[in-house]
Structure formats: C-alpha cells, structure tokens
Amino acid sequence: xDTVHDLGGIQGFGPIxxxxxxxxxxxxxxxxxxxxxxAMMSMTKLSTDRTGWTxxxxxxxxxxxxxxxxxxxxxxDKWNLAVMATLVDEGVADxxxxxxxxxxxxxxxxxxxxxVKEILETKPxxxxxxxxxxxxDVSANHTRLAGYIRGRTGVVDSVMGxxxxxxxxxxxxxxxxxxxxxxxxxxxxxxxxxxxRDSLLIDMWDSYLExx
Amino acid sequence: xxxxxxxxxxxxxxxxxxHLPSEPALRLKALETVxxxxxxxxxxxxxxxxxxxxxxxxxxxxAKVIAxxxxxxxxxxxxxxxxxxxxxxxxxxxxxxxNLRAVFNTPQVHNxxxxxxxxxxxxxxxxxxxxxxxxxxxxxxxxxDPRGVLSEFGTDLLDDVEVKVWDSTSDRRYxxxxxxxxxTDDWSKDDLANLVTRNSMIGTVRDLSPVGGAG
Numbered sequence: 276x277d278t279v280h281d282l283g284g285i286q287g288f289g290p291i292x293x294x295x296x297x298x299x300x301x302x303x304x305x306x307x308x309x310x311x312x313x314a315m316m317s318m319t320k321l322s323t324d325r326t327g328w329t330x331x332x333x334x335x336x337x338x339x340x341x342x343x344x345x346x347x348x349x350x351x352d353k354w355n356l357a358v359m360a361t362l363v364d365e366g367v368a369d370x371x372x373x374x375x376x377x378x379x380x381x382x383x384x385x386x387x388x389x390x391v392k393e394i395l396e397t398k399p400x401x402x403x404x405x406x407x408x409x410x411x412d413v414s415a416n417h418t419r420l421a422g423y424i425r426g427r428t429g430v431v432d433s434v435m436g437x438x439x440x441x442x443x444x445x446x447x448x449x450x451x452x453x454x455x456x457x458x459x460x461x462x463x464x465x466x467x468x469x470x471x472r473d474s475l476l477i478d479m480w481d482s483y484l485e486x487x
Numbered sequence: 488x489x490x491x492x493x494x495x496x497x498x499x500x501x502x503x504x505x506h507l508p509s510e511p512a513l514r515l516k517a518l519e520t521v522x523x524x525x526x527x528x529x530x531x532x533x534x535x536x537x538x539x540x541x542x543x544x545x546x547x548x549x550a551k552v553i554a555x556x557x558x559x560x561x562x563x564x565x566x567x568x569x570x571x572x573x574x575x576x577x578x579x580x581x582x583x584x585x586n587l588r589a590v591f592n593t594p595q596v597h598n599x600x601x602x603x604x605x606x607x608x609x610x611x612x613x614x615x616x617x618x619x620x621x622x623x624x625x626x627x628x629x630x631x632d633p634r635g636v637l638s639e640f641g642t643d644l645l646d647d648v649e650v651k652v653w654d655s656t657s658d659r660r661y662x663x664x665x666x667x668x669x670x671t672d673d674w675s676k677d678d679l680a681n682l683v684t685r686n687s688m689i690g691t692v693r694d695l696s697p698v699g700g701a702g
Contacts, residue, residue, distance in 0.1 A: 276493070280604060280605065281603070281604060282603050282604075282623055282626040282627040283601075283603030283604070283626065283627065283630045283631070283654060284603075284627065284630055284631045285627040286627070286631070288623060288624040288627045288628055289624060290624065290639055291619050291622060291624050291625050291628070291636060291639050291640075292618070292619055292622050292624060293617070293618045293619045293622075294619055294639055294640050294691070296617050296618055296619060298546055298684055298685045298686075300617075301541070301545070301614050301615040302615060303618065304512070305512075306511055306512040306515040308537055309515055309519060309533050309537070310515050310518070311615065312532075312533045312536040312537050312540070313515075313518060313519060313522065313528065313533060315536065316528060316532055316533070316536055317522075317527075317528075320527065320528075321489075326488050326489060327488050327489040327491075328489045329489070330658070332489050332491055334604075334605060335493060335496075336496045337605065339493055339496050339497040339500060340497075340500050341497070341500060341501060341504075344500070344504060346623055349511060350606070350618070350621045351511065352511040352514065355511065355514050355515060355518055356500055356503055356504060356514075357500075358518060359499075359503050359518055360496045360499040360500055360503065361489075361496075362522070362527070363499055364489060364490055364492070364495065364496060364499070365488065365489060366488070367522070367525060367527050368521050368522070368525060368527075370499065370502055370503060370506075372521050373503060373507070373517050373518065373521055374503075374506050374507060374517070375517075376513075376516060376517035376520050376521065377520060377521065377524065378520075378521045378524035378525045381524065381525065381526055382525065382526055383525045383526070383527060385488055415493070416493070417493075419604060419656045419657065420656075421603055421604060421654065421656060423603075423630065423631075435659065436586075438657055438658055438659075441657075445491065446491040447489060447491055454657055454659070456653075461652075464630075464631075465631055468631075472649055473633065473634075473649060473650040473651070473652070474649070474650075474651055474652070475630055475651075475652050475654060476651055476652065476653045476654070477653070477654040477656055478654070478655065478656045478657035478659055479656075479657075480657070
C-alpha cells in the first residue's frame with residue numbers, strides 16, 4: 276500500500292533535526308520510555324498468546340495513521356495510538372475505556388487463531404551477481420517494497436536467509452521466502468546522481484524481484 | 488484475534504486521536520492504566536521492563552564489539568560472517584538470533600544505515616535509536632542525498648570514497664563498524680570502546696580520532 280510512510284527519496288524536507296543529540300539519551304521524556312516498554316511487552320504477550328498478531332500487521336497499523344498525523348505526531352505518540360488501536364482490534368480493551376482512561380472491569384478475552392504456516396521449499400530464484408528488476412506495482416496490503424526502487428534494475432549483492440513475506444505476514448499468513456541484498460547504483464535511481472559512484476543496498480524478498 | 492482489517496484500524500486511529508487528550512503524557516497514562524486494570528500488564532511491569540532494558544541494552548554493547556574487532560582480526564572476520572554469534576561472544580546477555588549484519592568501513596568505503604519505511608534499528612542490542620534517525624527528514628533524504636546528510640553531521644567525504652547506503656527494509660538489522668582511528672595502537676579495549684559513538688555505528692560519523700589522549 277502506498278501511504279506517506281514510504282519516505283525514501285521524497286523531496287522537500289529540511290535539515291536533519293537534533294544531529295548533536297547526546298549518546299546517553301535513550302528517551303528524552305519519561306512518557307516515551309513507558310510507551311516503548313508497553314509496546315514491547317504488548318507485542319511479546321500477543322505473540323506468546325498466539326492471537327495471530329504479527330510485527331508486519333503492527334507495522335501496517337502504524338502506516339494506517341491518517342497521513343497528516345503520520346508526519347506530524349511524535350514517534351512515540353504514534354506508537355501509543357497504534358498500540359491502542361491494536362489492543363482494541365484484539366479485544367483487550369475498547370475505545371471508550373481508553374478515552375475514559377479507566378477499565379470497565381478486570382479481565383479480557385481474545386480469540387486465538389494461529390497464523391497459517393507455509394514453508395517455501397524452493398531454492399532461491401536468484402544468485403549472487405545476477406541482475407534483477409524490482410517489481411513495479413504493489414497491492415493495497417502492507418508491503419516492504421519501497422517505492423523508489425520499483426521498476427529499477429540492480430544486482431544481487433548477497434543471498435541472505437529466509438524471512439516471512441511481509442505482504443502475507445501482515446494478513447496472518449507466514450510464507451518464508453529467500454531474501455537478498457540488492458545493490459542499485461545511485462545513478463540508476465536519481466537524475467541528479469548521474470555521475471555518482473555511490474550505491475544503495477536494500478533488503479528484498481524473492482517475489483519482489485524479476486530477472487532482467 | 489488480529490482482524491488484519493486495514494480500514495478498521497484507520498478508523499480507530501481517527502476516533503482515538505479526535506477524542507483522547509492532546510497531551511501525549513496523558514495518552515500514555517490512559518493506555519497504561521487501562522492495561523494494568525485489565526490485567527493485561529502487571530502493575531510494576533513497565534518499571535521492571537525499563538530497568539532491565541537500561542541495564543542490558545545500549546550503545547556500549549556495540550562499542551565493546553567494535554573495540555574487540557579492532558584488536559582481534561580473527562574476531563573481526565567472525566563479526567563479518569556471523570554478527571549474531573560474534574556479538575554474543577562479547578555481550579553474553581545479547582539475544583542469540585537477532586539477525587544482525589555488521590558492515591565495515593574501509594578507506595575506500597563508507598557505510599550509512601537508514602530505514603526509509605519505518606525506523607528499524609537494532610533496539611535489542613544498541614538501545615533506542617537517536618531521535619534524528621526516526622525523523623522524516625533523515626528517512627527521506629539518506630537514500631537520495633547521503634553526502635548532503637553526512638555533511639550536516641560534520642562528515643565530509645572525499646570523492647574517491649564510495650558511499651554505501653543500506654536501507655533496512657527487512658527484519659535484518661545493520662550496524663556499521665567504523666575504522667579504528669590512527670594513533671590508538673597502544674590503547675586498551677576499554678579506552679577504544681569509549682571512542683565509539685552511537686552515530687558512528689549508524690554511519691553519520693566516520694572519523695573517531697580522539698581529541699585528547701587515552702582514558
């Protein structure tokens with residue numbers, strides 16, 4: 276799905292903020308640390324309880340923030356909304372309870388379907404050094420195929436391990452696919468980089484690629 | 488259960504955002520209170536989690552690994568080939584299957600890490616990422632204008648150094664191993680580790696030359 280989260284290469288942004296931030300600052304404010312902890316603990320609990328929750332689905336929940344909020348809200352405030360939306364979706368609490376800041380009662384229930392597990396047995400379709408083209412279009416679901424490399428030609432820089440395809444994992448289906456690092460010359464990606472020898476390396480799933 | 492219903496969560500976001508207090512700290516309070524009252528989280532769960540995180544996770548983990556790689560060429564090779572196993576050798580409390588990959592700076596190559604689609608970072612090893620790493624500015628510009636971004640961090644590269652920008656789109660995490668600065672031959676591993684900064688492990692800083700002496 277093409278939403279504003281796919282920021283790579285978007286022009287018009289200004290200088291990088293807070294470049295001199297101190298290394299020891301993990302969380303600039305207490306509420307940020309607490310949201311982080313709650314998010315991590317919630318993820319662990321939903322995984323352990325096998326509700327069908329996946330990290331890719333959670334990423335998609337964040338991506339579905341209204342575009343203006345996605346760009347405007349603090350990172351941790353976005354996580355707060357995404358954790359609330361997730362837990363409403365799972366049946367842990369309802370919207371009214373979060374709005375009231377108070378639970379109606381103790382206890383909660385969720386149903387527990389386990390994601391379907393399909394293992395891809397085939398060998399990687401591409402080999403080291405092979406030229407590949409990134410798929411041009413994506414579906415309305417979650418994907419990790421970044422917009423700026425679609426339709427571009429690159430070279431397989433390394434053949435890495437299996438990982439669930441995010442597009443399916445985000446709807447509860449685990450299909451492990453081979454992943455690669457694909458190298459794209461900057462000159463192939465951006466008009467202003469036509470003389471550049473720099474390169475962009477990006478993780479790709481097998482089904483995101485086609486042979487040249 | 489997860490419904491995987493994209494439109495449903497989009498609607499939930501709007502509803503929650505419109506009616507919750509605008510102050511983020513109050514939103515957090517609502518979240519934490521409801522989850523504890525429900526019994527979804529233990530009352531002291533958040534404090535315990537944060538205590539454990541601050542004790543075991545942070546940039547020093549990566550700094551120790553890099554100091555080891557600087558002083559032991561065999562270790563550096565293991566770090567390049569199997570970063571998870573090499574990390575655990577130096578930081579025994581680190582997760583065993585983190586799916587980490589270490590990329591090495593050389594005189595000819597400079598590495599820069601970004602996650603354009605969210606803000607993926609080795610959070611379970613190096614702690615929370617810097618706020619600039621999560622900014623829209625960095626995510627948008629690092630893949631298109633890496634040299635411009637680097638110069639905002641005071642890192643100006645010569646034309647003969649190749650920049651490799653790694654966009655971390657999968658569940659593999661990247662860490663840059665910067666080059667050991669000159670004049671540190673007789674330094675201890677602890678002193679070397681103290682030279683390594685969080686930004687250098689992402690690649691926005693290249694030169695770790697000490698300002699003063701060791702210690």
